[in-house]
Structures are given as C-alpha cells and as structure tokens.
Amino acid sequence: MFTRECTICLETKLNYHRITSKCIHEVVVCLECINRYIDTNIDKFETIIQFDQNAKIKITCPVPMCNKLMERDDIKKIATKEIYERYDFLTFKLAIQKNPRFRWCQASCGSGQIHIGEDPIFMCKGCDKNSCYTHGILWHENQTCEKYDEINKPLEIATERFLSKSTRCPRCNLYIDKIEGCDHMTCKCSHQFCISCLHEYPNHESNCNSFAGCFDDRLNHLLVDLRNRTGRQIF
Structure with missing residues (x-):
C-alpha cells in the first residue's frame, strides 16, 4: 500500500x-x-x-x-x-413516478402514493395534507377543478406564451432565460451550455455565432481552475 x-x-x-x-x-x-x-x-x-x-x-x-x-x-x-x-x-x-397514477405530496413532505378512484382530492398518507391529482398542486380549497381552470386559464395561457419564447436546459428541460452577458449558461441542475446552440459548455456547434464571444470566458474559466488546483495566483 x-x-x-x-x-x-x-x-x-x-x-x-x-x-x-x-x-x-x-x-x-x-x-x-x-x-x-x-x-x-x-x-x-x-x-x-x-x-x-x-x-x-x-x-x-x-x-x-x-x-x-x-x-x-x-x-x-x-x-x-x-x-x-x-x-x-x-x-x-x-x-x-413513471406510474401514471402516482403523485408526490404537494406539501413537500417527501411522500407519494398511487391515487385510486376518480376523486381529484388525494390525502397524503404521510402528512394528511390534501393535494389535487388533476393539477399537481395543494388542493384548491372552495374551488372545484373546473372553477380553478376558469380562474387560472388566462394566466396559464400568458405563461405558456412567455415560456414558448424561452429556452429549455438540454439536460433537465427547465426553462432558462438569458438576462445579460455571455451565452454561457449554468442551469440550476449545474449543467453548463451555450444558449445559442445548446451545445454543452465549453464547446459549440461549428456554426454557432457565440463561439468567438465566449473565448475570454473559457480562458478565464481555465485560469481559475488552474489556480484552484495549484493554489497559485496565475497573474
């Protein structure tokens, strides 16, 4: 040894x-x-x-x-x-969760169960909180599913229109928007990619217009990584 x-x-x-x-x-x-x-x-x-x-x-x-x-x-x-x-x-x-009848408790207690029956309300066996099987949220008190849809449909349509203009992370499918700076994005799931060509960072598709613009960012990333590994200030 x-x-x-x-x-x-x-x-x-x-x-x-x-x-x-x-x-x-x-x-x-x-x-x-x-x-x-x-x-x-x-x-x-x-x-x-x-x-x-x-x-x-x-x-x-x-x-x-x-x-x-x-x-x-x-x-x-x-x-x-x-x-x-x-x-x-x-x-x-x-x-x-691949079972189509399975739902996680929307109270975030960590429990889940296969819902049996047609009633959209299901009570979590772990914390006794009620969730909506149809909408995947905590139960909408004093509202039927139809009434909930009626009230929230306009908001959902507006949200869908906004999200249709957004980009999804290539790994986890989460919506992500660029606010400013380089096209190098880091998702909440830690995946890094170019928002223009969606190629995994630090590479790009051959025809990506952001390749040259991200050169300084890639260089800085390499220098920081080298400094962290050696414990030395590079310049």
Whole structure:
C-alpha cells in the first residue's frame, strides 16, 4: 500500500478505489472526494426529476477525459452506506413516478402514493395534507377543478406564451432565460451550455455565432481552475 495525491482535494492519502469497472486510467481520486462527488450528483438529480420525470441518473467518472458511467455496482462498492441508500431511493423514486397514477405530496413532505378512484382530492398518507391529482398542486380549497381552470386559464395561457419564447436546459428541460452577458449558461441542475446552440459548455456547434464571444470566458474559466488546483495566483 502506498500514498498518492488526490487530483481533487490535492491531499496525500491512502484510501483509493477504482471508480468504475470500465476505467482504464490510474486511480487518482480518493474515496472521500468520490463520495462527495456522488452525493453532490444525487442532489443535482433530485432537482432534475422535479422537472423531468423521464430523466435518467447519469453519474460519470470525474477524472478528465474518462466520463465512464458509474453503474449501480460501482456506486455500491465505493459509496458509504448512507450515500448508497440515498442513491437507491432516488432510483426507486424515478421508477415509481413513471406510474401514471402516482403523485408526490404537494406539501413537500417527501411522500407519494398511487391515487385510486376518480376523486381529484388525494390525502397524503404521510402528512394528511390534501393535494389535487388533476393539477399537481395543494388542493384548491372552495374551488372545484373546473372553477380553478376558469380562474387560472388566462394566466396559464400568458405563461405558456412567455415560456414558448424561452429556452429549455438540454439536460433537465427547465426553462432558462438569458438576462445579460455571455451565452454561457449554468442551469440550476449545474449543467453548463451555450444558449445559442445548446451545445454543452465549453464547446459549440461549428456554426454557432457565440463561439468567438465566449473565448475570454473559457480562458478565464481555465485560469481559475488552474489556480484552484495549484493554489497559485496565475497573474
């Protein structure tokens, strides 16, 4: 057994493990860092599935130029019991919500259930709060679903018109708008992309007009990354 420097935390440690069964590079990320990396990705995908129920969990090897997909067995071998249980529950949530009758509690208690019957009201078995099966919101007290639609339809139409002019994140499908600055966007799900050509950052489609305009931004990003890794001020 011998020590080596982790490429993420830059500390010299003993505890290393092969990240995926398909990785062919040297083992250079310590177990503590790879666990933090997995945990952060779980947080990210928990956000993504709120907007895209068809999303797939894709956690890849963090070593540059590798990007091999971490399978369930890979994560089980590396992750702590607590982190693996979080990952396992996330995959369960993705599977169960594919049932068209399944709904999450809109009181955000973390519970969900398959709704049986035609009554649009369903009471959460976890917190006893009422949600609307039809609209996916907390139950609209003193309003039928028809009355709710009548009142809110004009607002929904205006919202749809506004969103039709917006761009969706290529990864999680969340609407995102550019207010100012470079076309390099960072979504809430952490995905970075060009809002003009939708290519994953730092690359662009060959005909993207924003390629030249983002050069300084890409250079600054590389310099900051180098400074963080070396601990030295570049200039």
